[in-house]
Amino acid sequence: MSFMQIKDLKVHYPIRGGFFNTVVDNVYAVDGISMEFEKGKAYGLVGESGCGKSTTGKSIIGLEKISAGSIIYEGENVTNKRRDRASAYNRDIQMIFQDSHSSLNPRKRVQDILAEPIRNFLKLTPQEESRRINELLAIVGMPEDARLKYPHEFSGGQKQRLGIARAIATNPKLIIADEPVSALDLSVQAQVLNFMKDIQDEYGLSYLFISHDLGVVKHMCDYISIMYKGRFVESGTKKDIYDNPQHIYTKRLLSAIPDVTPNGREDRKLERIEVERNYQAEHKQYFDENGRVYDLSPISDTHFVAATSSALKGGN
């Protein structure tokens, strides 16, 4: 059973102009998406830059104002609720940012950085707080003497682990990870990903994994949604998306990922050109006259595709 539902979430930014600076139009950054989160599962949100995936993450945690739609957390409507230290929702949903360096206060020591969420959300005595900080450092595999250091004294991977330690300080249920590894080198990336998987298994965390890297998302996530222009074009289990992509945009995205084997790369190039041609030719079946993505319609229990019914029949 899902503990959190997002229904028809919309985030629109007004464009002001004219004589009285009135709202002349809107930017439809997120335009009607629905999701459900279950305990212990990882959800991937994939799309190119500017598709609204980060805005989705930020609006869920309350950093962006939601224009329409609702977020229901454990039966309670938490849409546009003010961030509040007494709120269970704010405690249970945490975030990991892309740029670990700029997300850590350079003037605070590690122990103060980690103590912040603890002081905000948990009522602990100073001794308990200190013990909790040591615990957190142990979870992310850092020595206790890191407590008194400043963020600049750590490497990129270590800083990202501190970011994770801060996010799990309050025992959250859902962590929103916005491109957590895209600034890291391959071997460091592997370290952070392994580690995120470990704590997921151990604490039954759910992740909302926002990324443009389909390889990373495939490695981490159970369910994947592909986003384009603020809307989902396709949503399903990892298997649905990778083995049976239906939407032409998904196919295009998948064909563009470089494969880590040089064998057969000429064929892949031809396939890319073929997919690109289909993309231009079949555009009408997948996008309406304004270029907007259609609503999702189910093609199996888990697999949803945004397309006209004629396109789906042709696809099957």
Next chain:
Amino acid sequence: MKTSEELLVIKDLHTGFRIKDTYFDAVDGVSLTLRKNEILAIVGESGCGKSTLATSIIGLHDHNKTRVQGEILFKNKNLAKLGEDEFNDVRGIDIGMIFQDPLSALNPLMRIGEQIEEGLIYHTKLTKEQRVNRVFELLTQVGIPNPQRVARQFPHQLSGGMRQRVIIAIAISCKPQIIIADEPTTALDVTIQAQILDLLKDLQAETGSGIILITHDLGVVAEVADRVAVMYAGQIIEEAPVEELFNNPKHPYTRSLFNSIPQMNSDGKKLNVIEGIVPSLLKLPRQGCRFSPRISWIPESAHEKDPVLHEVAPNHFVRCTCYKEFYFKGEEGGRA
């Protein structure tokens, strides 16, 4: 494997940066050959010296703070010894460069057309009219629709992929024999990345130039490269034709890197993590196998005292002998 004439030969190149009156070599004894019609990829993690290698070839270092030793032979000239004026006759004409971030490589105050024309003014004797035509021709060549309009626009009016195409147009404007591409697609989305890589490959097939592609993305390498050199801590530790390297990697570092890719076909298995961190330039051990601290479970005797490149298969070179004894932690006894 295409064998054709050698365009650029690098012999024992050392590029050092001065820190408190001592020079620390970021590129430490690199020898490479680039042939005509070839895409040579240089792969490595941040700080391995791959970008320094590129900027040494094209002479972008400040002579007061850097020391470039060794030979970079191009058309019977040693680029490492050229002065600034002589270098200007090579840069742009014979060697073009594509940078990682297209926005900061373009001048925000100049129109696209003028920026492409700039190189033509310096390096060719074309008339104004010929130059303008050449600009349109170049923009069409890199796949920009409506070149007349784009030539009048400013960089901020273009998307990231379009800007990168403009950068490529500038790099190829004087038909260079060598193109150095430093992470050309890192700042781009995957769909755009695929387009740019296909474009680079097509251009190369058309002009027959040699491309040095610097990247950290092994997927990109697999898609476009002909030959690959893997760098670690300033040295080339493995060099091979692309199929050979991907199907039969030898050096422990190369194999570890491959195992840490969240590959499209691995299902939630644990990724390999390389122990330790990339050593900093100042603390780099200058003797022995540089990768040995990160594979501490391999006995000392497996390494060479002074590791050199060994040819293990035709055109496949591996530094040090430790690859023979190497196995991943946890699979004791399972030898390569």
